[in-house]
Amino acid sequence: MRVVEKRRRPRFGRFFVLLILASLCIGGCRAKTSRVKLFVLSPDSAANKAMQTRQFETPGSDELLSASAAVLQDLGFQITESTRDLGFLRAAKERSAREYDQEIGRGVLAFLTLVLSALGGQNATIWMPVDLHQQINASMIAQPVHDDGRHQEVRVVFYRLVWKGSGVSGNQTILPGEQKMEMIRDAEIYQYFFSRLSKAVFLEAQKI
Amino acid sequence: MRVELIRLVALSILFALVSAGCARPPPEPQELLAPTEEQMKIRNLQTRTFDVADRKVAMRAVISALQDLGFIIERANEPLGLVTAARFAEPRYYDVVGVTVTVRSANESQTKIRANAIYNNQPITDPAVYRNFFATLERSLFIERN
Numbered sequence: 001m002r003v004v005e006k007r008r009r010p011r012f013g014r015f016f017v018l019l020i021l022a023s024l025c026i027g028g029c030r031a032k033t034s035r036v037k038l039f040v041l042s043p044d045s046a047a048n049k050a051m052q053t054r055q056f057e058t059p060g061s062d063e064l065l066s067a068s069a070a071v072l073q074d075l076g077f078q079i080t081e082s083t084r085d086l087g088f089l090r091a092a093k094e095r096s097a098r099e100y101d102q103e104i105g106r107g108v109l110a111f112l113t114l115v116l117s118a119l120g121g122q123n124a125t126i127w128m129p130v131d132l133h134q135q136i137n138a139s140m141i142a143q144p145v146h147d148d149g150r151h152q153e154v155r156v157v158f159y160r161l162v163w164k165g166s167g168v169s170g171n172q173t174i175l176p177g178e179q180k181m182e183m184i185r186d187a188e189i190y191q192y193f194f195s196r197l198s199k200a201v202f203l204e205a206q207k208i
Numbered sequence: 209m210r211v212e213l214i215r216l217v218a219l220s221i222l223f224a225l226v227s228a229g230c231a232r233p234p235p236e237p238q239e240l241l242a243p244t245e246e247q248m249k250i251r252n253l254q255t256r257t258f259d260v261a262d263r264k265v266a267m268r269a270v271i272s273a274l275q276d277l278g279f280i281i282e283r284a285n286e287p288l289g290l291v292t293a294a295r296f297a298e299p300r301y302y303d304v305v306g307v308t309v310t311v312r313s314a315n316e317s318q319t320k321i322r323a324n325a326i327y328n329n330q331p332i333t334d335p336a337v338y339r340n341f342f343a344t345l346e347r348s349l350f351i352e353r354n
Contacts, residue, residue: 035327038277038297038305039340045276052275085286086267139280143268157280159296181296181304183278 051187053155054194055145056201061087064142064152067200074196077138087142087152097134097162106130122170129167129174136160136184138193156193158184250331253338255322257314258349263289265352266311266319273341273348279307303328307341321345 058064065087069079077091106128117124138158145151160182167174260266270291271281279293289311297303307325314320323341325332 035305035332035334036336036340038295039325039337039344041276041344042278045278048278049276081283083284083286085264086271086284088271088281088284090282137280139282141271141275141281141284143272155275157275159280180301182301183296183298 048185049155051185051190052157053153054197055151055153056198057150057205058152058201059205060149061142061144061152063204064154064201065089067204068140068142068154068197071193071196071200072138072140075193077136089138089140091138091140093136095134095136097131099131102130117170124170125168126170127168129164129176129178131162131180132165132176133163134160154194154197156190158189158193160184250333251322253333253335254324255320256342257318257320258346259317260319260349260353261317263311263313263319266321266349267291269345269349269352270309270311270321272352273345274307274309276348277341277344279305297327305332 056064058067062084065082065084068089069082069091072079072089072091075093077093079089079091081090082088110125110127113124113126136158137160138156140154140156142152142154145153162180162182164176164178164180166176258266260269264286267284267286267289271284274281274291274293277295278298279295281291281293283290283292285291291309291311292306293309294304294306297305305325305327307323309321309323312320312322321342323338325337325341
């Protein structure tokens, strides 16, 4: 008899756990990128190239590279890799990745799940992990356009790695450190970098 | 009656686990480093010779091709002819594709280019992947030469 009574009680906690599991499964089933397609030029590759590339007139490739390094340093980057022969530079900077939207979303979800778990009599409160820390990276290549060596083409790519903090789901702790990677495709960021670089190249050329 | 049934099921699961553990002997380590036919096949897929005399031109073409494909250049070494790049398998931001390209002079007028690609630390052995990469590289070399 007791068993029957127990079954009739509403099980909000279990319901929510199931709901979360289902959403995770659906998330996991998202279309996987075909490996073959990763090595084919995508329709937006030309647009990306245009956004990431600019030509500069400089006295030499070394001047352009040192000017680029200076601009990256001005923007708070640390140079992590450089190859002079190929005009290659790589730089990184670390910043906080906390955003108001995510914090508010986390708070709202925690409040809702707290109310529901109070109704259901089980602890199913969820504190979603939010973005905590990010590393912004830049990878840059300068190539000569003509043989005269006075015209150089600079192509830069910005991207970021984001690490999530810890969270809680019911009585279980979600461990911190989940990683997410993202290309930065905001044209304004590239325009800003190139406008700084063209000023720096000019200054370098005039020896100011 | 019910308890007995459960006990029987538990025992049979335990027996199955134990027998599975005994069934397979450990793999023989001698073959780990020996070249296999499979490896030769993959190497052939990954290597292609191009009619370019200047290695630096070939390297610049490799870098351009990788950038056009959305790869991030991570390391480049001109004297050794090495380029390492990676990209995120968008739209899945948790998967990474890595590629290492080596550029070597084959003879006076030709350059040998080899690409190794990995997907989340697993080597890619699909011939179509390398065919696509070399097609992009061919296009990039054409632009570089003209």
